[in-house]
Amino acid sequence: MQPRNMSMSGVVDLAAVKAAGEAKQKAERVRAEAARTGGGVTPGRLIFNVDEAGFQQDVLQRSTEVPVVIDFWAEWCEPCKQLGPVLERLATEYAGRFVLAKIDVDANQMLFQQFGVQGIPAVFAVIAGQPVPLFQGAAPEAQIRQVLDQLIQAAEQQFGIVGTPVEPGAEADADEQVEQAVPESPRDIALAAAHQALDAGDLSGAVRAYQNVLADDPADEEARLGLAQAQLLERVQGVDAAQVRKAAAESPADVKAQIAAADLDLVGGHVEDAFGRLVEAVRRTAGEDRNAARVHLLSLFDVIGGEDPRVVAARGALARVLF
Numbered sequence: 001m002q003p004r005n006m007s008m009s010g011v012v013d014l015a016a017v018k019a020a021g022e023a024k025q026k027a028e029r030v031r032a033e034a035a036r037t038g039g040g041v042t043p044g045r046l047i048f049n050v051d052e053a054g055f056q057q058d059v060l061q062r063s064t065e066v067p068v069v070i071d072f073w074a075e076w077c078e079p080c081k082q083l084g085p086v087l088e089r090l091a092t093e094y095a096g097r098f099v100l101a102k103i104d105v106d107a108n109q110m111l112f113q114q115f116g117v118q119g120i121p122a123v124f125a126v127i128a129g130q131p132v133p134l135f136q137g138a139a140p141e142a143q144i145r146q147v148l149d150q151l152i153q154a155a156e157q158q159f160g161i162v163g164t165p166v167e168p169g170a171e172a173d174a175d176e177q178v179e180q181a182v183p184e185s186p187r188d189i190a191l192a193a194a195h196q197a198l199d200a201g202d203l204s205g206a207v208r209a210y211q212n213v214l215a216d217d218p219a220d221e222e223a224r225l226g227l228a229q230a231q232l233l234e235r236v237q238g239v240d241a242a243q244v245r246k247a248a249a250e251s252p253a254d255v256k257a258q259i260a261a262a263d264l265d266l267v268g269g270h271v272e273d274a275f276g277r278l279v280e281a282v283r284r285t286a287g288e289d290r291n292a293a294r295v296h297l298l299s300l301f302d303v304i305g306g307e308d309p310r311v312v313a314a315r316g317a318l319a320r321v322l323f
Contacts, residue, residue: 046091050101052108059101063126067098067155069134069148072112072122074105079138080121086141087123090148097152098125125151128159187213191222198230203237206230228302236263248277255281255289259296266300274300275314283321294318 050058050070059068071087073080084102091100105112105120115124115131123134134147155161194209210227213220241264247254248261258281265274278300281293297318301311 045099046096047088047100047102050103050108050111052110055111059126060129062099063130063161064128065161066096067151067161068126069098069100069151070115070124070126071100071102072105072115072117072120072124073102074120077120083121083123083138086144090141090144094148094152098148127151127155127161187217187220190216191226194223194226194230198226198233203230203234207234224302225305228299232263232266232300232303235260236267239264252280253284255285255293258293262296262300266303271304271310272314275310275317279314279317279321282318294322 048058059070062068069087071084073084087100091098103111105117119136121138122136125132125134134151190209190213194206194213197206197209207227207230210223210230213223214227239260244260244264247257251257258277262274262277265277275297278293278297282290282297285293301314304311
């Protein structure tokens with residue numbers, strides 16, 4: 001999740017959103033190519049054993065194309081014998097939306113320790129090389145399904161990883177799948193132009209391009225995040241950072257000064273400082289000033305993304321000073 005331009009490191013998730021779209025297109029191409037060549041995820045490849053030697057290829061590399069669920073188990077573990085068959089059945093039922101890697105902890109102590117497993121059975125996932133703890137113990141099937149559905153949704157929405165659905169016994173027209181795999185929609189073309197403008201430093205052009213996408217679809221998350229980032233970078237472009245910070249320090253009640261400093265905080269990667277500064281401005285002020293600080297804080301939430309824990313914490317802090 002590396003943002004672009006003007007030292008935005010650690011702040012904006014737009015690059016990840018963009019990468020997600022690109023990854024999804026890549027995954028669709030992989031899916032179509034697999035259908036054409038007979039490769040990809042097939043029923044026989046949905047469930048497999050993994051050891052330390054094959055972990056890099058079988059789990060980490062594979063997790064860039066499909067969510068990999070890991071079942072840590074042992075022969076002597078009775079709850080493992082209850083959970084294992086459920087996971088295997090669900091892996092077959094979900095037909096390629098995730099794959100199941102089974103790791104015998106007795107034979108793979110290093111993996112057991114690296115994942116920080118406290119007890120077995122334990123179920124983790126790996127998405128785009130990133131480990132995600134799911135649950136421990138022989139959970140009820142309904143709960144497992146809910147966890148898997150959330151995992152699959154997160155893999156697609158955050159990383160663009162869509163898996164390779166399998167329909168055993170169904171013969172698809174490979175040429176048709178390849179042709180339909182990655183449609184070049186007007187939205188895709190417009191977003192590509194917006195990303196290119198942002199990468200090139202044409203901030204006003206990026207703003208207009210993202211606004212054009214949102215005019216057609218106000219709910220487009222990638223465009224919304226892109227617009228928020230482009231507008232932020234446009235606001236701080238060419239400002240005297242030292243002067244802005246000096247003004248904010250000397251005038252804590254000056255909402256405009258605090259807003260300008262908060263923008264610099266965010267661009268510099270000091271997310272909590274930016275949010276805290278504006279929450280404090282809301283607390284100190286009233287009327288139009290208070291509303292200006294509040295609205296600007298909400299706009300900065302858009303830069304980071306509503307599900308980021310820093311945004312969640314700041315929303316709570318804002319609610320406390322407002323109510």
